[in-house]
Amino acid sequence: MNNMRPGEPGERVAPAHPGKTVKRMFRYLSQSRGLIIWMLVLLALSTILELFIPDLIGRAIDTLNISEWQLTVNWNSLLLILGVLLLLFIFSSLFKYLQGRLAAKLTRTTIVTIRKDVSSKLVRLPVSFFDTHQNGDILARLTNDIENVSNLISQAIAALLSSVIVIVGCIVIMLIKSPILTAVCMSTVVLNILVTVILSKKMFGFFRKQQKAVGKMNSHVEQSISNKRTIDAYNLDDECIEECDALSDELTDVSVKAQVLGGAMPPLMCLIGNLNFLLIVAVGALLFIRGGFGITIGTIQAFTLYSREFTQPINELSSVFSQFMTALASAERIFQIIDTPPEIDEGDLDIVPGSSCSITFEHVTFSYIRGVKVLDDFSLTIEKGQKVALVGKTGVGKTTLISLLMRFYEPDSGRILIDGVDIKTIPKSRLRGMITAVLQSTAVIDGTVRENIAYARFTATEEEIKNAARVSCAEPFIERLENGYDTHVQGEESKLSQGERQLLCLARSSLTSPSVLILDEALSSVDSATEQKIQDALLSMMEEQTCIIIAHRLSTVKNADKIAVFSDGRIVEIGDHKELLRQQGVYYSLYKNQYIGVQ
Known part of the structure; x- marks a missing residue:
């Protein structure tokens, strides 16, 4: 049997393709079009209102005039501008709050859909899939990976949409106010994009390796817990610790590399932003001194704020880029399960068993x-x-x-x-x-003894359950239990011996009245x-x-x-x-x- 495990050398992994993964995520999001439309409207209103703030601050500064070392203030204009700014702050915050509520609902709706798709696919996958994938890795995809995707939807998506609006809005307003200063502001954008592209390519590979390492670590922990008796019986504690240390070192290595690259993005973006700020002030001051370019002190101040507004979305995206890459790697692992061919069933003959x-x-x-x-x-x-x-x-x-x-x-x-x-x-x-098969590896579910016996036929009566226990010789040990048939057993963690578990499964099989019994x-x-x-x-x-x-x-x-x-x-x-x-x-x-x- 092929015992290859996910993440091990020689494993055939689907090619990493962030673009396809993002498109597929948007197909899930598009199922909640109404929520997305309202989110976009509120996000657009909030962002547009904020785009007017730097311009109004610049205008407020221009209401101040220094002539012959004397300060004069146009109080009517200043108070009007301050009033408008207050309203902008209030409504922008309100729209952001409502948008956050909708984002949370969108996240919940989308994750429920993804979780249902994964769960429904898992129950339709062939036994061979579970023979060649570790339980810990599958659990990691259902828990850790889905949680990462949830974070992507609740945070990164809103940041992405907001960034697009801010960048476009800033460019339009800056071009209207001063094409020259706009060109100065845009001069560092190429450097911004270049740094982002180079780091993102390297980061995605490390984050994919990180998620696979997490799955391997989970599998080791799950096996260590379920096989604790065997480990102790063979005195394998040291070997178990060594394997755990090796997996931990592997996970730490790829995680540190991924986090180092992710952590390098924000300071680099900050450095480029400060350089942009310096160029705007220098060129703006020169134009103000020469005159004739319509540049005022307020205009320079507005541009410094707009440069921050313009570069802030890029910086925000870079700061959540490690989370974004982790989520994409997780989404890819989830989609691998969804894309696995289901168990084929070409049967269509309605046979009546004797x-x-x-x-x-x-x-x-x-x-x-x-x-x-x-x-x-x-x-x-x-x-x-x-x-x-x-x-x-x-x-x-x-x-x-x-x-x-x-x-x-x-x-x-x-x-x-x-x-x-x-x-x-x-x-x-x-x-x-x-067919009813009673296997050596017994399956005890989390529930009462009665529920375990009736697991194969939920409609079984109390008399049928007790008769099944009697026929399988399970009745004596059940009656010795603290609560008899109402005793709660917890699957693999049950206190039942292996022999008692087999008797319980035999009792279960006797309820089904199959045409073929396999022992x-x-x-x-x-x-x-x-x-x-x-x-x-x-x-x-x-x-x-x-x-x-x-x-x-x-x-x-x-x-x-x-x-x-x-x-x-x-x-x-x-x-x-x-x-x-x-x-x-x-x-x-x-x-x-x-x-x-x-x-």
Whole structure:
């Protein structure tokens, strides 16, 4: 199986393309056109009102006149200008507040849509996706990456829209007041853009690496917590710490490089802005002294303010650029999940399952990794109602066969038939509804014992739940629990032993009344006495159903109608328990190794 993990060497990552990611983000935003339009209106009103402030301040200064060392003030004009400035400040602040409220609503609406798209895609992805992606990395995309995108929408988008309006407005007003000073102000813009472009290209690469490093770190932490008993049992604390330190160093390295580049942007922009301010004052003073250019002290003051207004949006964008790059890298990782092809289901045949089904594997070949066959021209027929056991050494393809039957994977060649019908023609929901699989890796959900048993059939009555527990031999340990069937268990963190968890899952499976029951090492963690009781109960309960049993403990399969012995992806022996012992072949060797002297 391909065990490559995201972010590891050799991983095939979609090319970094900020432009495409931004366009895709705007497609999500466009679903809330009404909010965006009102945001733009309020943002435009607020920004336009602020654009008049430097000009009014310049006019206020020009109401002051010094003649023969005496100051005169045009109080009527000054008071009028100050009154207008006060109104501008009030209304601009009000519009900004309303715009902020709408931005928060836009953020919430868009993030909910993205989260729904990711969640709905995850449940439709094939099992192979989860086999080749670490849980921690997937969780990082659903939490950390979505949070970064949320910050982008709530802050960076508003800053971008505001900056466009301010830049355009400043250029228009400055051109009207003085084309010469406007040219001086614009002289540093090229330098501004050049610095931004160079740094942004380098930053985006580092921020993509940073987000992948975060996913790897999350995966390590998640595995360290879930495997704590194993780590302690094998005294692997030091190795675990060393791996964590290595991942932490990797994350720190790329984060520092990204933050250094991001942190260099604001001071560079500030330096360029101060240079711009110096040029405006120098040239403006020269024009004022020479006269004839319509330049006043107020005009120079207004231009210094407009130069700040003009460069401030660029500086603001540069200051949030690290956040912007992080969010784009996060959005790209989220879209990788959304763009992953979903599980294919070409089935359209409305098959009506009976109480049991015949199953036929016709020349099935399958490989997880190309060229390495797990099943090689495999054929087997299981008649209706038969109890067939699959045995063999670890890794010979027994569990793979079940994955193919339930269409978690598709065979490279060959066919699988149920009652003579190719399973590719049966909708996966219907196919999997006909089959119940009890696996060695038990799944206990966060809820009560009662809810866990009824998980496969929520409409089950109290009597059916208790009967299922009784049949699976789970009733004794449930009654010993503090609150019986109302005891709360928390998934992987439950206090139940592995054997008790298996009994709980067996009780769950007995509620579904499937046409095919699969027991994949389902009794591996229970004692022999309990195993025999469960077998007797299951054989009685599944008397008419087809049953496939996978087990290493051969006492589990002795009573099967047929035992198929696997080796190198094929069946090398087949027959019942006594027949296979008489052949003294592979099965006999396995049995002899487990039960020396037992005939």
